[in-house]
Amino acid sequence: MYSERDTNMPYTISEIIVLFFIYSIIGWLWETCYCSIKDRHYDYRGFLFGPYCPIYGFAVTTILICTHDVQNNIFLLFIVGIIVATLFEFVASLFLEKVFHIRLWDYSKLWGNIQGRVAPVISLFWGVGVVFLVKFIQPFVQSLVNIEERDTHGWLAVGITIVMGIDTILTIISVERFHTTTRMWDEHINSFIERVRVRVESRMSEKGKLKVGDWHHSVIQHFNELRPQPLSWNHKRFLRSFPKLKVLDAPKFMEIKKDILKKES
Structure with a gap:
C-alpha cells in the first residue's frame, strides 16, 4: 500500500503525503501569523479552505527528495536548495497565472527579478531556509512521521488524500x-x-x-x-x-x- 518503500525513493508514498500535510500546516501557521502581524488584522491565509498551504507542502517534499543525497554537505544543500526552491516558485507562479488567471505574489520591484515570479534575494532566503529546514526541523518532523507510520500503517495518508482532495x-x-x-x-x-x-x-x-x-x-x-x-x-x-x-x-x-x-x- 502507501507504506511500501520504493528502493529508488528516500521516502514511502505515505511518508511523502504525511510530510506534505505537516509542512502545509506549518506553512499556513507561519503565513497566517506573519501576515496578520504585518497587516495588523487577522489574515486567514492559504489557497484552500482548510488551515494548510499546499504550496509549502509541495515545495518542502520536493526539496527533501531532491536534496536527500547532499544533506550532509551544507554548501551543496544550500545551492541545490536555491535551485529547487526557485524553480518551484517560478513554476507555481506560472501555473496559477495560466490556469486560474491570478498572481498571488509579485517581485517586480526587486532587483534581478524574472517576470516578477522569482528574484535573487528571495532565492537566497530560500537557500538559507532549506539548510535550516533540513538540519533542524526535518529530523524532529521525521521522528513524528516514523511514529505515525508505525501506528497507522499508512492509513493517515489515505485520510489526508481524501480530505485535501475534496478541499481542492x-x-x-x-x-x-x-x-x-x-x-x-x-x-x-x-x-x-x-x-x-x-x-x-x-x-x-x-x-x-x-x-x-x-x-x-x-x-x-x-x-x-x-x-x-x-x-x-x-x-x-x-x-x-x-x-x-x-x-x-x-x-x-x-x-x-x-x-x-x-x-x-
Missing part, C-alpha cells in the same frame, strides 16, 4: 466562480463608462472623443446597479488575505477592489 475540488470551483465574477464586474464597469461617455458627448456642441476620468467614485455610487453578484466569504478572504493578488483579465475590478470589499462587508 471545492476550491477550484470557488476560484472559477471568483474569476467569473471579477470578469463580470469589468464588463459592467466598461459598459457603465461607455454609457456615461455617450450621454456626456450627446450634450456637447462639438462631438469628439471624451476621456472619462475618475470613474471609481461613480461606479461605487451605482454599486447595487452594477454588482453582478455578491462576493462569497471565500472570495472576500482572497482579496483581504492576498493584497498583491491580481486577476489578470479584470483590471478595473482590481483598481476598486478595496471599495468593493467595503461595500460587501
Whole structure:
C-alpha cells in the first residue's frame, strides 16, 4: 500500500503525503501569523479552505527528495536548495497565472527579478531556509512521521488524500466562480463608462472623443446597479488575505477592489 518503500525513493508514498500535510500546516501557521502581524488584522491565509498551504507542502517534499543525497554537505544543500526552491516558485507562479488567471505574489520591484515570479534575494532566503529546514526541523518532523507510520500503517495518508482532495475540488470551483465574477464586474464597469461617455458627448456642441476620468467614485455610487453578484466569504478572504493578488483579465475590478470589499462587508 502507501507504506511500501520504493528502493529508488528516500521516502514511502505515505511518508511523502504525511510530510506534505505537516509542512502545509506549518506553512499556513507561519503565513497566517506573519501576515496578520504585518497587516495588523487577522489574515486567514492559504489557497484552500482548510488551515494548510499546499504550496509549502509541495515545495518542502520536493526539496527533501531532491536534496536527500547532499544533506550532509551544507554548501551543496544550500545551492541545490536555491535551485529547487526557485524553480518551484517560478513554476507555481506560472501555473496559477495560466490556469486560474491570478498572481498571488509579485517581485517586480526587486532587483534581478524574472517576470516578477522569482528574484535573487528571495532565492537566497530560500537557500538559507532549506539548510535550516533540513538540519533542524526535518529530523524532529521525521521522528513524528516514523511514529505515525508505525501506528497507522499508512492509513493517515489515505485520510489526508481524501480530505485535501475534496478541499481542492471545492476550491477550484470557488476560484472559477471568483474569476467569473471579477470578469463580470469589468464588463459592467466598461459598459457603465461607455454609457456615461455617450450621454456626456450627446450634450456637447462639438462631438469628439471624451476621456472619462475618475470613474471609481461613480461606479461605487451605482454599486447595487452594477454588482453582478455578491462576493462569497471565500472570495472576500482572497482579496483581504492576498493584497498583491491580481486577476489578470479584470483590471478595473482590481483598481476598486478595496471599495468593493467595503461595500460587501
